[in-house]
Amino acid sequence: MNLMEKFPKLMDILLKYGHTLGYGVLTGLTAGGELIFSTTVFKCPCHPTWNLPYGLVFLLVPALALFLLGYWMSTRARLLMTGCCQRANSQGCCLWVNNQGCCTLCCQCCDNFLKMSTVSIVAPLTWVAVALLGGNYYECFASGIPYLARRICVRHTKNCSMILPELPCLRDKEPDLRGLLSKLQAQSQVAGWVLIAVVIILLMIISSWSTCQSPFSFMQLKFRDIYKEQELECFTNEAKRIATEMADMNVKCFFEDSHPGHRKLPTTKDWQQISQLYNFKSEKQYYTMLHKYVNEKKKSKYDLIEEEGSMETPIQAMGMKNIRAFPSGTMG
Template identity: 45%
Template sequence: MDKFRHVLDLFVKYHTVLGYSFLSLLTAGGERLFSSVVFQCPCLAAWNLPYSLVFLLVPALILFLLGCLLSTRAKMLMTGCCAPSHGDEDCEAGLGLCVRMAVCCNITLAATVAPITWIAVALLGGGFYECAASGSGWVSRLLCPKQDPTCQEQLPQVPCQQAKPQQIQELLKELKAHSQVAGWILIALLVIMVLIFTSIIKCRSPVNFFHLKFWKLYCKKEQELLMDETKKHATELAEENVKSFFDGSQPLEYRIPNAKEWEKISLQYTFDPKSQYYSVLHKYVNRKEDDDNIDM
């Protein structure tokens, strides 16, 4: 039981890394299955390049859009962003342009994990690139300067193992080498980009390491408790309304935050060490308490 609890604690602690790792493995497995079962290079000069680009880029685009669509931070940032302004106080509590751009970059970077994995695995496999490059006039001129005069005509047949003579068919090895080098370069660029972005975020952090740990822990627990209380109050309100409907009685009065209050705690928040508020909810309830004390 202690071992199971230890494993569970590790999973909770590293759930983000494990989640991205599982997503990458799932994407890689899907790409290999997709390329071996669905993808069939037409081996035609006019179709090799567009056919391969569609199979390489369209799934990556779909994965990127799904990543943005399923991102909780993206939903929070976009929900109500086009609604009419509700006053200067809300603007003051909201995000500045630079912070909004940083949040958007973070969301975009997280959403690119799956599509970059798709493209990188496809390039390492070589199938998509071999088909696309064999139909490219630029690649054919690069590979066939001293080959047989029929090289450019035969090159589109290389992915289907139908090119003649054998010397032209051996160009498939060179195409695969190009693809794998491009795949590793893409992976290296992604790692460098993540490293640079993470370093900038860490260096620009308004708090030190242990204070940041406390802040993240507080935000996590606050969200968990908020969801629990939201579910509890929503269930109680729904039960009371349904009961009153069937009984024909007046429902009990429930205290529900109004739209203005929901809006205030739904804003994105940037930490200010001077105020010591760890979230927009923390800031709202303390300011509300201070206002109540002033009115009294």
């Protein structure tokens, strides 16, 4: 099999596991970036006043930036944020805790926030853990903490506390003080390994709890994942087709000075409904908001027909039928 034959399969893998690979690459780049920063950019000032803020800035500010970047990369976050101000203005703010709908909304918001934070926090914790294992940042800011300096300088000379802030810069000039650096490095590496262990344990607990509380069985979860992939692919293809037809029609009308034909498109409310995050409920087995939108709209249509005396039977629509029913404004 040549490279051109393998390329489509490679693209399928990238599309299927794009988010997982993206976060994996981000984590790897985080570890590599920290090593580069600690060896080339980071220069401890070796000053009693500046050691602490300088070291903490290099340790925590990149971690905060990576945390925010993780939120920005999250599809869930973009779904929640896009148009949220308009929805808040039209629906009102959630302020009354005795409202059952409001409590449900608040619980869903907390659940979404925890899910996004769990994913977004991986890269910043990687930065902090690698930085602590390296020890450079910890040596710098710890040497600027008077209390810690007194603890480290026990059984050393009286001027040890005064020399300690300058210690990172005297690494090769004062061999007698290398024992103090070894203490700082040991503390940093222990903190790094403790952080790694705590994160792994918490992730295992959260993952196990999420799996145990899942409303899906194992095979149903696999079916849902397959359906979501196929629905997204069908939606993209159908949207491209309809957008191309509309663009072609509008361009021709512009050059020919004619009136365009009218095609029924989803309303803004329809778009908002399928753009929300969907929480699965066992009594209604819908797998996405689009699946729910099409079936409930179809159900309301057939209820109306039955009220008018029609005996038509509802048809279960999934996959491509759901996609076509949404943009065309018809029933699947």
